Amino acid sequence: MRRFAAIWFPHLVADRVLLRRPEWRGKAFALTTLVRGKKIVTVVDTIAAASGIMPGMTAADAKALVQQLELADDIPGSEQRLLEALARWCIRFTPIVSVDLPGGLLLDISGCAHLWNGEENYLRTICRQLNSKGYTARMAIADTIGAAWAMARFGDGISIVPPGSQLSALLPLPPGALRLETVLLERLHKLGLYSLRDFISMPRPALRRRFGESLLNRIDQALGTAQEWIEPVLPVPLYEERLPCLEPIVTATGIEIALQRLLDALCTRLQQEGKGLRCAVFNSYRVDGKIERIQIGTNHASTNREHLFRLFQLKIATIEPALGIELFTLQADKLEPAVPEQESFWIGKHGLQDKAVIELLDRIAGKLGADRIRRFLPAEHYWPERSIKAAVSLQERPATHWQEYRPRPIRLLTRPEPIEVTAPIPDYPPMLFRYQGKLHTIKKADGPERIEREWWLENGRHRDYYYVEDETGARFWLYRLGHYGTDQPQQWFLHGFFA
Numbered sequence: 001m002r003r004f005a006a007i008w009f010p011h012l013v014a015d016r017v018l019l020r021r022p023e024w025r026g027k028a029f030a031l032t033t034l035v036r037g038k039k040i041v042t043v044v045d046t047i048a049a050a051s052g053i054m055p056g057m058t059a060a061d062a063k064a065l066v067q068q069l070e071l072a073d074d075i076p077g078s079e080q081r082l083l084e085a086l087a088r089w090c091i092r093f094t095p096i097v098s099v100d101l102p103g104g105l106l107l108d109i110s111g112c113a114h115l116w117n118g119e120e121n122y123l124r125t126i127c128r129q130l131n132s133k134g135y136t137a138r139m140a141i142a143d144t145i146g147a148a149w150a151m152a153r154f155g156d157g158i159s160i161v162p163p164g165s166q167l168s169a170l171l172p173l174p175p176g177a178l179r180l181e182t183v184l185l186e187r188l189h190k191l192g193l194y195s196l197r198d199f200i201s202m203p204r205p206a207l208r209r210r211f212g213e214s215l216l217n218r219i220d221q222a223l224g225t226a227q228e229w230i231e232p233v234l235p236v237p238l239y240e241e242r243l244p245c246l247e248p249i250v251t252a253t254g255i256e257i258a259l260q261r262l263l264d265a266l267c268t269r270l271q272q273e274g275k276g277l278r279c280a281v282f283n284s285y286r287v288d289g290k291i292e293r294i295q296i297g298t299n300h301a302s303t304n305r306e307h308l309f310r311l312f313q314l315k316i317a318t319i320e321p322a323l324g325i326e327l328f329t330l331q332a333d334k335l336e337p338a339v340p341e342q343e344s345f346w347i348g349k350h351g352l353q354d355k356a357v358i359e360l361l362d363r364i365a366g367k368l369g370a371d372r373i374r375r376f377l378p379a380e381h382y383w384p385e386r387s388i389k390a391a392v393s394l395q396e397r398p399a400t401h402w403q404e405y406r407p408r409p410i411r412l413l414t415r416p417e418p419i420e421v422t423a424p425i426p427d428y429p430p431m432l433f434r435y436q437g438k439l440h441t442i443k444k445a446d447g448p449e450r451i452e453r454e455w456w457l458e459n460g461r462h463r464d465y466y467y468v469e470d471e472t473g474a475r476f477w478l479y480r481l482g483h484y485g486t487d488q489p490q491q492w493f494l495h496g497f498f499a
Contacts, residue, residue, distance in 0.1 A: 001163055004230075005107040005123070006148035007090075007130075008138045012103045013079055014045040017072065019134045028066045031074035032059045042074045079103065086135075087233040092285040092327040093126060095242070098230040104152070106145055108230050113141075115244045119160050127158060133289070142166050145230065146222030150177035167223055171197040178218040184211055239332035241265045248287050248324020252316060255284065255325070259312055260305070262330035267303040276301025276338030282312055284319055285327040292319045296366060299393070300358045301336040307359045314366045382451055384412060384495065406449055407467065409477045409496025416479070416493035423492075425484045429466045433478065435494055440470040448480075465495070475499075 009015070018025055028051055031043035039059035048069060053062045063069055079102065087097040087105055096108035109122070116122040123139050130137045140151030140159040147166035151159040154173045161169045170177060173196055175188045188211075193199045199207065200219060207215055220226035241262045249255060259282060270277060278301055284292040294315040302308060365373055375391040377398040423430035429445035447466035453459070461482030469475045475498035481491045 001143070002108070002110050003113070003119070003141060003143060003163075004145045004148045005094075005109045005126075005139060005141045006100070006145070006152035007105040007107070007126070008152040009086075009103045009135055010138065011046060011136050012082060013043045013074075015135045016078070016082055017043075018045075021072075024070055027070055028053070028068065029070035029072065030059075030062055031072050033074045033076070039071075084233055089289050090126070091234065092244075093122070095236045095240070096230055096232045097234075098232055100149070104149070106149070106230050109141065120158075123158050123160065142169070144222055144224045145228045146179065146218065147224075149179060150222060153177065167200075170222060171195070171200070175199075178215070178222060180215065180218060184215060187211065237331040237333070239266065239269070239335065241330045243328040245324075245326050245328070248321075248326050249328075250321045250324045252319075255316055255319060255321070255328075256309075256313070258328040259316070259330070260309060262328060263305050263308055263312075266330055266332060267305050267308070270332070270335070270338070271303050274337060275335045276303050277308065277332050277334075278302075278336050279334035280308070280312075280330060280332050283329045283331070284321070284325045285329075286321065286325050287323045290322070292321075292325070294318060295333075296362075297334075297370060298358075298362050299365070301338040302359075302362075303338060304359070307362065311362055311366045314363070382454055384408070384451070385414060385416075407498070409475075410499045412477075412496040413494070416495045419478070419492050419494050421478070421480075421492035423480075427464070427484075429468060430478065430492065433468075433492065433494075435476075440474075440476070442468045443471055444469040451479075467498070 013031065014029075017029065017031065026047075028048040029045050030041045030048050030053060032039040033042050034040075041053060041055055041057045041059060041062050044053050044055060048062070048066065051066045053065055053069070059071055063071075080099070083099045083101065083103070083105065087099050090097045090105060090107060094107050094109050094112045098106045100106045109119075113119040113122040116125055119141050123141060127137055127139055138152050138155070138157050140148045140155050140161065142148040142151060142161035143163055143166055147161055147170060150170055150173055151161060154177045159169075174194060175185055175196065177196065180188075188194075188199070204216060217226060221228045243258050243262055245258070249258065262282075266277070266280075277298065279295070279297045281293060281295045286292065294312060296308070296311040296315070298308075298311070361373055375396075376388045377391050377396065378400050379387055379389040380400050381387045417435070420434040421430040422432050427448060429447055430442055432439060432441045434440070445466055445468045448464035449466075450462055450464050452462045463479040463481060465477060465479040467475065468478055476494060477496040477498065479493055479495055481493065484490065
């Protein structure tokens with residue numbers, strides 16, 4: 001059975017002002033905005049309201065009634081932003097929370113209240129925590145959004161309508177409990193209809209003829225014969241597990257136990273649906289209203305609980321429980337199919353096909369960052385610096401095979417560096433070369449290996465590469481650009497270092 005809760009803050013903005021300006025407690029104050037050159041009162045506190053000050057009054061008239069009245073500017077949109085922040089705070093009680101302007105919130109609490117030992121204790125817990133933050137709140141629970149909204153604003157502060165009893169609960173309430181437009185309310189009052197029992201049982205054709213379809217629609221929504229939905233402030237993840245705590249958790253051991261339980265539930269569900277986790281977020285909702293969040297990512301779809309827990313464990317130390325954590329959630333932000341691949345019976349997997357290697361890379365990425373892990377694939381080019389490319393992911397397949405060239409240096413410079421070389425001509429290797437101010441005498445050499453330019457990409461001279469070793473045993477990869485005997489000066493370059 002669906003159950004909804006409505007929260008109404010009769011003095012929301014005023015309560016927020018008192019939190020920021022505690023010196024105004026016990027004083028009359030109001031917020032104003034500039035309209036056509038005049039300051040108009042938009043928000044009043046209870047003391048100012050008791051003195052006759054009302055929204056819509058000019059600031060000069062309000063000052064005439066209460067000379068000690070404190071005034072401040074009303075910031076446009078502040079109520080909307082405040083309600084959105086309170087709605088996100090309420091996610092610890094239910095994943096579906098919506099802003100209901102003016103001054104209210106709507107909650108879909110179906111299946112949530114039993115975690116707080118019943119609906120009454122559920123409401124009182126929310127009320128107590130809101131009061132401790134400085135907000136006055138009125139709340140109600142009912143089968144429908146309309147009934148909960150009506151009881152929160154016109155009920156007794158904290159109201160719980162038993163299942164199926166919304167009609168009897170609504171009868172003594174005024175017509176405004178149906179969320180009607182001002183024009184309809186004035187028309188009802190002119191006809192002497194001051195409570196719902198005066199007209200709710202009238203024939204529907206008569207009500208439609210006098211008041212239109214909107215009145216009937218609101219009655220149906222309040223009684224549950226017409227459907228109404230809540231649009232949550234945050235979309236509810238399709239794959240999310242929640243774990244409320246009976247007592248606030250303040251230790252790392254408690255956080256780890258909660259994480260393990262959530263991983264067990266989520267991974268079991270993913271395995272049943274043939275999916276694997278690529279990105280997950282672990283949220284910890286603190287008692288003081290703040291949310292601690294850690295996130296992990298994997299290189300391959302995974303449902304390995306131990307591996308995922310180790311990835312989260314690297315970041316658990318960053319969670320600050322403060323006064324305690326009252327709710328944990330684990331949501332999968334990115335999923336991929338995780339169909340088991342067919343493998344050989346006798347031959348084990350190797351390289352990136354090995355599950356242990358993938359999990360090792362996940363742990364390294366968790367410690368150092370995913371940008372520290374790079375994988376390179378062969379590219380279809382002859383020019384050495386163009387013959388490799390960075391892989392987009394660890395699962396990317398190469399478009400070609402590595403070519404079986406002669407030995408290549410373990411470190412290849414991105415851009416060859418010019419050097420000074422002494423060498424006999426025409427095609428003998430160099431005898432010595434100077435690099436970064438240091439002279440290297442060559443003891444051993446091999447070459448040349450000629451690599452031509454790709455004429456379909458660019459024009460230019462070829463390269464003749466030599467493998468050389470100096471007197472200290474260091475080995476280098478050098479090349480000469482073009483032939484001897486041309487009009488252009490001879491140029492030598494250092495392109496890499498061997499181990």
